[in-house]
Amino acid sequence: MEQLLQLFIFIPLAGFIASLFLKPTRERLISGVAYTSVAIQLSGIVLFITYWLLIGSPVLNLKHFVFFKEDNIEIYLDFYFDKTTAVFSLLGALVTFLVLIFSKYYLHRDSGFKRFFNTVLLFFFAFNITIFAGNFETLFLGWEVLGITSFLLIAFYRDRYLPVKNALKTISLYRLGDICLILAIWTSHHIWHENITFFKLDNSQLVASHISDHYQSVIFLLSMIVIAATIKSAQFPFSSWLPRAMEGPTTSSAVFYGSLAVHLGVFLLLRTFNYWESVLPIKIAIIAIGILTAVVATMIARVQSTVKTQIAYASVAQIGLMFIEVALGWHVLVLFHLSGNALLRTYQLLVSPSVLGYMIHEQIFKFVPKPIKSSGSFASKISNTIYLHSIKEWNMDTCLKKLLWDPFKFIGKSLQFISNKVGLVLFGIIFITGLLLFYMDDLIPKPIDEYLHITFAFLGMILILLSFVEKKSPLKAWVFIILSQLYVVLSVALLNDEYQFVEILLYVCGLGVAALLGILVLKRLHRLEHDLSLQDFYGHIYHHPKLSIWFLIACLAFVGLPFTPSFIGLDLMYSHIDHEEYVLVTFVTISFLVLELAVLRIYARVFLGPHVKQTHAVSFRST
Numbered sequence: 001m002e003q004l005l006q007l008f009i010f011i012p013l014a015g016f017i018a019s020l021f022l023k024p025t026r027e028r029l030i031s032g033v034a035y036t037s038v039a040i041q042l043s044g045i046v047l048f049i050t051y052w053l054l055i056g057s058p059v060l061n062l063k064h065f066v067f068f069k070e071d072n073i074e075i076y077l078d079f080y081f082d083k084t085t086a087v088f089s090l091l092g093a094l095v096t097f098l099v100l101i102f103s104k105y106y107l108h109r110d111s112g113f114k115r116f117f118n119t120v121l122l123f124f125f126a127f128n129i130t131i132f133a134g135n136f137e138t139l140f141l142g143w144e145v146l147g148i149t150s151f152l153l154i155a156f157y158r159d160r161y162l163p164v165k166n167a168l169k170t171i172s173l174y175r176l177g178d179i180c181l182i183l184a185i186w187t188s189h190h191i192w193h194e195n196i197t198f199f200k201l202d203n204s205q206l207v208a209s210h211i212s213d214h215y216q217s218v219i220f221l222l223s224m225i226v227i228a229a230t231i232k233s234a235q236f237p238f239s240s241w242l243p244r245a246m247e248g249p250t251t252s253s254a255v256f257y258g259s260l261a262v263h264l265g266v267f268l269l270l271r272t273f274n275y276w277e278s279v280l281p282i283k284i285a286i287i288a289i290g291i292l293t294a295v296v297a298t299m300i301a302r303v304q305s306t307v308k309t310q311i312a313y314a315s316v317a318q319i320g321l322m323f324i325e326v327a328l329g330w331h332v333l334v335l336f337h338l339s340g341n342a343l344l345r346t347y348q349l350l351v352s353p354s355v356l357g358y359m360i361h362e363q364i365f366k367f368v369p370k371p372i373k374s375s376g377s378f379a380s381k382i383s384n385t386i387y388l389h390s391i392k393e394w395n396m397d398t399c400l401k402k403l404l405w406d407p408f409k410f411i412g413k414s415l416q417f418i419s420n421k422v423g424l425v426l427f428g429i430i431f432i433t434g435l436l437l438f439y440m441d442d443l444i445p446k447p448i449d450e451y452l453h454i455t456f457a458f459l460g461m462i463l464i465l466l467s468f469v470e471k472k473s474p475l476k477a478w479v480f481i482i483l484s485q486l487y488v489v490l491s492v493a494l495l496n497d498e499y500q501f502v503e504i505l506l507y508v509c510g511l512g513v514a515a516l517l518g519i520l521v522l523k524r525l526h527r528l529e530h531d532l533s534l535q536d537f538y539g540h541i542y543h544h545p546k547l548s549i550w551f552l553i554a555c556l557a558f559v560g561l562p563f564t565p566s567f568i569g570l571d572l573m574y575s576h577i578d579h580e581e582y583v584l585v586t587f588v589t590i591s592f593l594v595l596e597l598a599v600l601r602i603y604a605r606v607f608l609g610p611h612v613k614q615t616h617a618v619s620f621r622s623t
Helices: 002-020 027-054 083-106 113-132 136-154 161-192 204-213 215-232 241-245 250-259 261-271 280-301 307-327 331-366 378-391 393-414 421-439 446-469 474-495 501-529 545-558 565-575 582-607
Strands: 060-069 074-081
Touching (some): 002 060, 027 113, 074 083, 083 113, 113 250, 136 565, 161 393, 215 261, 241 250, 241 307, 446 582, 474 565, 474 582
16 A cells, blocks of 8 residues: 555656646646646545545555665655645645636736646645655655745746745745755764654654653754744744745645645644654743744734735744644644644635725725724833834844844855955865865875865855855856855865765766856856846846746756755765764855855846846836
């Protein structure tokens, strides 16, 4: 029976691949392929769960495909099925099927009709990988693709300024969650010395003895999981990205941020519950996050003026309660609560345009203003203060920008004096010197050897920060990104003699193809348009759609698109960083945190947004 689990991954993948070859004008065929593939998935899930319940609902685990194997590490796909997977898979197929049928009519004759259905099918494929995942690596595959599809759907109206800007904001926080998950995988490799599966984590005695032997490392690992879950489910203080993500089509908001993707933080906590149920500090932290989010999000939702923002924060408040329920062990209640909230928010978002139409009609003909009440009491002042803070969403967006991203921008801008041709040549010479030192490792004095890898990791981080703040030349920013990743690979190679050439090649060959493709696209675009910079959004996708697609592929391959050599190489590289190398892992992690933001920033500013030429109509800033 375990062999059937892989079918629930391949059905949506087959639908996605088939939809790519259809002409954009064939709307009926495009939508038909989409909701037929999801309907087959839904029917299969119903039959599978029915039979699974009849045979006693055993926990299923399938080791499917090995990507890479050596003495110290094995990277493989693993599929897992239990009651949590059953609920999420049934809910996901049902909601996606209903939303796709609605979208067929809602997006009729929209220029992005095919693009929308392609992206939703890719999202559904990633969602199924995530919920059927049997280990952290498989879960991370789906987790990454979910972030990519989220960026594409938020920026669906790519001729407008705010959707593109908010897509970058959302992916920046998603990337932080991705990095936390990478660090959790890194820590798990070092303390388990294997690719641990969720099936093994069900062994409470094994987990308890493991926690007692590695308590501090386990606390760090679980903290990373909690932060990743908090970001994915838009819990406080990361709640502000959810209403910004509503800039996409209403139907994508329903399936992404109303029902499925936003609940994956709860799924992650449920999946790892056996790991942290006996760790009191983690339970207290989850309960505190849930309580704080429920209170703050409820206050915000009650005073917002837009219907999508109200629904977003109302959903966030309910998910905060789910965090509390998970921590208290009420998992059956959580699954019922989650299903009800997902279906309700989907319905609210889909009918919100009609409801707004009725309300505007009523307001025009029957509006009566409420009497103004003024009171100078202390309670009234407190109420007004909370009201103003809630209107401003407690300044979460501003605080996150100042605390998370402004320090990186400040460092990058402070070092821009080395971002000239002389600086590029100097960085190239230093890299070649590092390669020579790598091959002459035995001749390096021990005091120098101890700090050499940290030096190169630090330089790699500086290079990616320079790319992050570059505003003049997209090509220069792209070159900085290439150099930064070469420096990071070299730093890990200098640290660990066991980092084999094959493993280095896996990562570098993925980067090399993407780097060359990006350079060719930017040079070609520069010859066609002459004036290229990163000062603003230029919208070149309208005149150069093929170049846009190729550059997007290069960007995704650069950040470790799942199923590419660079993705496997990234996992291998982290596994070769010793668990006591805190400084090195900090520099490498910052480099990978900023990497995705830097490459997608180039893509968004060059290809998306209102077109720079005056011959194109200027659209509204927002939806």
